[in-house]
Amino acid sequence: MEFTVSKADLVRELGLSQGVVEKKATLPVLSNVLLEAADDRIMISATDLELSIRCTAPAQVKTPGGGTVPAKKLLDYVRLLPDSDIHFRFSDTHWASITCGRSKTRIAGMPRESYPELPEMPEPAGQLPVGLLASMISRTIFAIAAEESRFTLNGALLLMKPDTLTMVATDGHRLALVEHPNPLGASGEHRALIPRKALMELTRLAGETEEEIYRMLGLVWIPPELRENRGEIEAAMRGELPVLVELRDIQGDLHLHANWSDGTATLEAMAEAARARGYAYIAVTDHSATLGVAGGLSVESLREQWAEIDRLNERLRPFRILKGAEVDILADGSLGYPDEVLAQLEYVAVSVHSGFHQSRERMTQRILRALENPYVHTLNHPTGRLLGKREPYEVDLEAVLQAAAARGICVEIDGAPDRLDLDDLWARRAKEMGCLLVVDSDAHSVPALEGVRYGVAVARRGWLEKKDILNTRPLAELLAWLQRRRALARPGGR
Ligand SMILES: [Zn+2]
Ligand SMILES: [Zn+2]
Known part of the structure; x- marks a missing residue:
């Protein structure tokens, strides 16, 4: 017997027979599969004398015939072969010679005659789904x-x-x-x-x-992330399941730090790495000067950073670095940079990095006041939790999200593995309330850019679609959105 079969076909069909083949066969031949070649296909049969399976795969048959080989050994070997055609030749002494590209091996088989006769497969009575x-x-x-x-x-x-x-x-x-x-x-x-x-x-x-x-x-298929008994079955019945956002929808990262503040890599390295990930843009969001611990940028350093951004943008075009900042929300709700600086930034994210122990009432008022600033684009990590290290601060998140939605301010899902904040339930709530979200990495190093993956995982559990997330938009649309918000900040714009 001699034939050629594609690896993909063979692996699939052999895989189906593995459950039937006896692991500890009393009759040694029962741990083999029977291969038979005829016309333009091979037939693979396995039996344990109680249960039999028979599958076929297309093949180019040179010499028809039959032979048996150990099922598990054959599958284990074939799996290792490259994705290509595999040639089989059975000798008179029941050895199978298997050739694929430059790989060649021989497996000892047993004669076809020693394999038990499989029962005739009766005509099917019909096909059940x-x-x-x-x-x-x-x-x-x-x-x-x-x-x-x-x-x-x-x-x-x-x-x-x-x-x-x-x-x-x-x-x-x-x-x-x-x-x-x-x-x-x-x-x-x-x-x-x-x-x-x-x-x-x-x-x-x-x-x-x-x-x-x-x-x-x-029902239509429900993505595993939604299987929480939170209305997904009803949504599926109504044909209203969300088309969940995917990692590849993310066009750029709007939250990352360079060694200008507490990041470890140069801005250039961060930008190059982001571009290599296929992004069209990043916003560099180093900390404002008020945050002593993170080496925040004075207004003077910020202007130096802008000069570097201009130089890099010249070289990396059409990739674009946006002049951004992660500006502290101070204890009284004022921001870490004055408005005239904020006005010159292309992307302004705000967040709480200190004074976590305020009362719920004060913390809520503090954040609400910050969101009143017309230059703010996004509220970062809205609950401030650090998984395993710090509980979320006390805040009326419902009121905060309401304000963000009303003012057209985005809220963030921070992909840093110890933050993942907003969580899935709040992310879904934010969407329901009409907030636009940002999913990013908060990377402080090049490898941490990968964190956006976890942010996307949270977004999916939160029922978010591509359209719910600002940074799935292409650069031109993102810039248009950022500028529209800025237009509202101008006198008479509101
Ligand atoms: Zn932060
Ligand atoms: Zn940050």
Whole structure:
């Protein structure tokens, strides 16, 4: 026998047979699969004498024939091969020579004649949707008897009638029965006792198509992040599931620090790394001077940074570094830079970095006052929590988000792994209230730019779509948005 088959086809079909092949076979040949080549395909068969599986894959057959090889050994080897065609040749002494590119190996097989005869596969009575079958199995399999002595109870009974499909299982103490309208319609009556191993195998085969199971329930597939029983099933039934934001939707990072303040990398290195990630822009948001601990920038240093940004932008065009800052919200709600400086910044994010122990009332008033400043674009990490280190400060977040929504100020999901703030529930609430969100990294080093990934994960759990997030917009749209907000700040603009 000699044939050529594609690796992808072979791996897929061999994978299906692995559950059937006996691990500790009493009959050594049962740990083999039977390969048979004829016409333009190969047939792969496996059996444990109780359960058999037969799959086919397209192949170019040079010499028809058959042979057997150890199933697990074959799959393990084939998986390692490059994605390409694999050539098989079986010798008269039952060795299989396997060639793929420059890889060549030989596996000892056994003659086809020693492989048990598989039962004839009867004509199918019809095709059931895999999801329907999987759901019926999952609702009965637990009641199947485990004791081998009760042979007839070691499986479930499938009963097909013209209008109903029934599956029953019992172990003598409990009984599970599931009934469903027969989607095949009238096709005579069939009954079969299906052993537990076959049911498990069918479930495993069905597991590859989760979508089918949802479809069977009349639903579209629900992304795992939404499976929290927070209205996702109702939304799916109404066809109103969100199309969740993805990492690749993020066009730029609006929160990162260079070594001008407490970052470890140069602005140039941060910009280069952001560009290498495929971003179109970043906003560098070093701290304002009031934050002593983080080496905040005086207005003078800020102007020096702007000169460097202009130079870098010249060189990195069309990539764009925005002149930004993460400006402290001081204890009384005033900001770390005067308005005339804020007016010259292209992107202004504000955040609380000190005085965490104010009363809820004072903290809320403090942040609300900061949001009244017309130059503010975004409220960063709105609860100030540091996971495992610091609880969120006391604040009426509902009131803060309401104000942000009313004033058109964005709120941030900070991707730094110890912040992840807003969390998923508040992010969803912010969206419901009409806030636009920003998802970014708060990176203080080049590797930390990767944090945006965690921010996106939180956003997805918060039902956010691409359109809910400012920095999914292309540069031109982002600039237009930032400028529109600025227009409101001008006298007479409000
Ligand atoms: Zn911060
Ligand atoms: Zn920061």
